[in-house]
Amino acid sequence: MTGIKDVAREVEMSTATVSRALRGLPGVTDETRQRVMEAARRLGYVPSPSAAGLASGQTRTVAVVVPFVTRWFFATVVHGAEQVLREHGYDLLLYNLGGDPDARHRVFETSLLTKRVDAVLVLSLTPTEDELTRLSALGRPVIIVGADIPGWATVRIDDVEAAAAATRHLADLGHRRIAYIGGATEGVLDFTAPTARLAGYRRTLADHGLPHDPALEEDGEFTVAGGLRAGRALLSLPDRPTAVFAASDEMAIGVLRAAHQLGLEVPEDVSVIGIDDHEMAGYFDLTTVAQSADEQGRVAARQVLCALDTSEWKPEQVILPTELLVRRTTAPYVGTAGR
């Protein structure tokens, strides 16, 4: 394997100069740099990240901890982050918890992260106190995406407001029995979004003077399957809701399916709205409160890069905008006469 030494010998210079030239550091003549690059290319020089890492203490790698890569939101954030990291020469180490409580434990516990990455991106999880301690112990920038953890650098949307916007849309259409499908507000894999969205829903109901009926709140586990189940339960109610707000598009799609199975028309019999603007939302004409997962990934990655080359970096909370996208699964409430 040809190393930096070989290149140095080839151009009859010291390895230090070669190293500087190759990395684009100042203090090297343009001509020298040219010769070095040329020689490196000719010799087929390939740098050793291990050696560089050992010597410099920087791995040019960032860890991304994700609950489930298979979920649209997470995959998309990873996609966005990878894009800008790669662009800046950083590699992305994927830690997929996959719903396995042990995996989560292992990742944080045995800090495999240490000495392996320059920074960490945590997606949507609410780290426990203990995990936060370990994360700060890393002494490296940590950016949290999709969760609101006070005091930490986060990139997310305003979940309360997103849910409020969805609920408001339904209320403005005249709906009075508005159901909510969310997710567990605690558990092994806990997120802050479910709690915030539920709060936004309830607050809006109150704001509009609408009664709060606990029977209209269901857990849809943030999956299509869960949304289908919850939707079926809700829409089979004797006094069923005329509108359903699902806290994610995947659950909303499940509700659409549930309505179909029960022979209900959307939006004639029931309005449905989600959150996300999932890639499939458009094909279902699903009205939703759009957020850009991609952008959240990119912004988070930029935060990482910024943290990495700003000596005195301080955690920042950035909130990305959401937008109500009215498509065709929501319609004005027309009373029972409309059916």
Added chain:
Amino acid sequence: MTGIKDVAREVEMSTATVSRALRGLPGVTDETRQRVMEAARRLGYVPSPSAAGLASGQTRTVAVVVPFVTRWFFATVVHGAEQVLREHGYDLLLYNLGGDPDARHRVFETSLLTKRVDAVLVLSLTPTEDELTRLSALGRPVIIVGADIPGWATVRIDDVEAAAAATRHLADLGHRRIAYIGGATEGVLDFTAPTARLAGYRRTLADHGLPHDPALEEDGEFTVAGGLRAGRALLSLPDRPTAVFAASDEMAIGVLRAAHQLGLEVPEDVSVIGIDDHEMAGYFDLTTVAQSADEQGRVAARQVLCALDTSEWKPEQVILPTELLVRRTTAPYVGTAGR
């Protein structure tokens, strides 16, 4: 940062012994190992992968090159692979091409892979001759998932047979005008699956003595959007097909949507079948030829591990089974009377 030296000093032994003990190598008394482990834990010792990598030449990291993390199949394969790799102490470096031709070029061209990973997993791409050369030049195990590259280690399904099974199912139901929606058989990101599936479709048509109508073959780009577009085109034909075989569930879902938009009932007016058993397939009652992406990821990861600790490893081609899952989007052809 406490290193191996600190642990050595603590137990009053050489770093060599500590290293051996920590890695579970033979030639260390049980008692010594106990003391070392204990001391390491107490001191909060964290190994440095860079140092270990530099000294041993092994990074305990495998690269996974994926066309689009956001696509169900790829995300699921990654999920499966990550699971077994992590279990065996390997990290997963994600290279997401994201449809960017430059990205692809960069990943293979500037062999960032070298000296950085112990093995490479390539998902679905058909590497070019040049890329294959570079891959072999790595001198490391390379496993290809979801593509048929003769001479290389691959893990995949029999795409020809999967497509044949789907087509056969439709033909057996009495359909004679069976459309096919696939993907480009060449391009920047080219896969072998589209070609194989098209072949399976055509072959089965011929086997059943059904005419081959080029007008019934559309490109759906393997996305819901593409499937919707292709489905709309196909189902708007004057003499429209009575059944549509989409080479992926995502496209099939697009077709379902197209049918709905055109006011056609599935399966009464048109039968639809896909391939994958995508997580959403069940909710659409989509008949499909199931493949386990998860399992392909796991098997591929096991191949990697095997290759890594078998000195004389030879590439193996493993083909995983598929299964026709008849749900409710396909039905017997009942002639025009049925409409």
Added chain:
DNA sequence: CTGAAAGCGCTAACAC
């Protein structure tokens, strides 16, 4: 079973 010592390939002060 354990230890000594020589690197692995590069970076970073510090000289010149």
Added chain:
DNA sequence: GTGTTAGCGCTTTCAG
């Protein structure tokens, strides 16, 4: 601008 010189923190012969 460029060279010299120490390491970075491990693993790995080779001795004992």
